[in-house]
Amino acid sequence: MLRYLDKLSATLAIDLGTETVRVWEKGKGLIGEYPSYLAIDTQSKRILAHGKDAYDMRGRVAANVTLLRPFQKAQLWDRKVAQAFLKVVLRDALKKSLLSPTILFSIPASLKPAIEAETVEMGYSLGAREVFTVVQPLAAAIGAGMPVADSSGGFIMQLGAGIYEAGVISLGTLVTSEHSFEAGDDFEQAMQNFLQQKYQVTISHETAKMLIHKLATLHDGHPGSVLITGKDEKTTAPKELQINTEHVRDFIEERAQVMVQLVKKLLSKVPAELTGDVVDKGLLLAGGGALLTGLDSYLVPKLGIPVSIVDDPERAVVRGMGTILDHLDEFKRSLGYRGEQ
Incomplete structure (x- = not known):
């Protein structure tokens, strides 16, 4: 029954x-x-x-x-x-x-x-x-096809809107993890603050999100440009700005450093028995933050391990x-x- x-x-x-x-x-x-x-x-x-x-x-x-x-x-x-x-x-x-x-x-x-x-x-x-x-x-590790039941360690970072979490998986469990609340939502808020401080213009959450989607890249030689409309801080009148990739390059790299430091912090906690596995297999990136153009290749020299993005990371x-x-x-x-x- x-x-x-x-x-x-x-x-x-x-x-x-x-x-x-x-x-x-x-x-x-x-x-x-x-x-x-x-x-x-x-x-x-x-x-x-x-x-x-x-x-x-x-x-x-x-x-x-x-x-x-x-x-x-x-x-x-x-x-x-x-x-x-x-x-x-x-x-x-x-x-x-x-x-x-x-x-x-x-x-x-x-x-x-x-x-x-x-x-x-x-x-x-x-x-x-x-x-x-x-x-x-x-x-996320299971969704990426990682053989989580293995005794060897797997390494994944889930980059969500509210939280970034990096973890080591072994024998079907999360062995250890680290997190940061400086995540996707803060990325968008930081973009709003950046433009407010540098250009004295206030933009909406949607505009910040669009800018990140269209201009955020960690690749060199990938120029892009977007015309945005915000509110002039001094006059409160509408203000148009042409923002290009180079304008926000330093800002994007600064945000990527949050991920670098998070992973390094976790690597310092990985049990000795799993260190070799983590280095050999490398890091998988999941979550919407993994869609940041060039993130995987940017992280490789910073971390000294292979880095790859899972299929359809948001899901x-x-x-x-x-x-x-x-x-x-x-x-x-x-x-x-x-x-x-």
């Missing part, structure tokens, strides 16, 4: 990304990608929009509407906002399912145990019958979670699990 119910209920992986929440259903694959935004009417407390609809409202909302981000930083998750957001996401995902789902959440490796427990409790309060957690570097975590769902019994000892309290 239980096996029959298992077949009727959904088994979901939910990657709790700072920028995007992704949902994978066992047997179906990726079924939803939702920008991590929730629009709420502060007077009525009513949810007005979520996901892309809420994201598109940025900078265009009335005074009584606020945009909230449920998964901003590992230590700053807002339980009520996160639960409201996931309730809407699950409603989308479970349209045809009448039974309680099994849910696998991805979480940062650096997440405090109390917040991990709260995340699990949130899953049960949303109606799950079983809740598991997996740390994002391990999920490495949720892809790995999908693999876990397909082999849940085999992976259970690598996962966090708590029964309903």
Whole structure:
């Protein structure tokens, strides 16, 4: 009877990304990608929009509407906002399912145990019958096709919007890791600050994101140029600026140094037994930050080890979670699990 119910209920992986929440259903694959935004009417407390609809409202909302981000930083998750957001996401995902789902959440490796427990409790309060957690570097390694069950060590860096995490994987577990909160979101904020200080112009989050996408490169000899419109700091009038690759080159390299220092810090902690494996196999890059042009070749001489980018790095975590769902019994000892309290 239980096996029959298992077949009727959904088994979901939910990657709790700072920028995007992704949902994978066992047997179906990726079924939803939702920008991590929730629009709420502060007077009525009513949810007005979520996901892309809420994201598109940025900078265009009335005074009584606020945009909230449920998964901003590992230590700053807002339980009520996160639960409201996931309730809407699950409603989308479970349209045809009448039974309680099994849910696998991805979480940062650096997440405090109390917040991990709260995340699990949130899953049960949303109606799950079983809740598991997996740390994002391990999920990304599985999604990249790394043979994580091997005794030899594997080395991966997950470059997300809210957190960068580098970790060593061996025997199906995360052996050790390091993290930095100077991540993708801070990259965009830093671009806004950079232009404000250097050119006395204020630009939107979307413009900063576009500039990074079009001009951010660590390759020499790849010129690019973008015309942007911002607000003049002195006159408050609209101001146009032609920004090229060289204008932001030093800024981009400064941000890349965050990754270099993170990896070096982790390398200093790698157990002697795994050092040779890490050096031989090199570093895999996953997450949206891995899409920075030239990052892999930039890191090689800085770190002295091979560096490569995984396929479709933004979805490495949720892809790995999908693999876990397909082999849940085999992976259970690598996962966090708590029964309903």
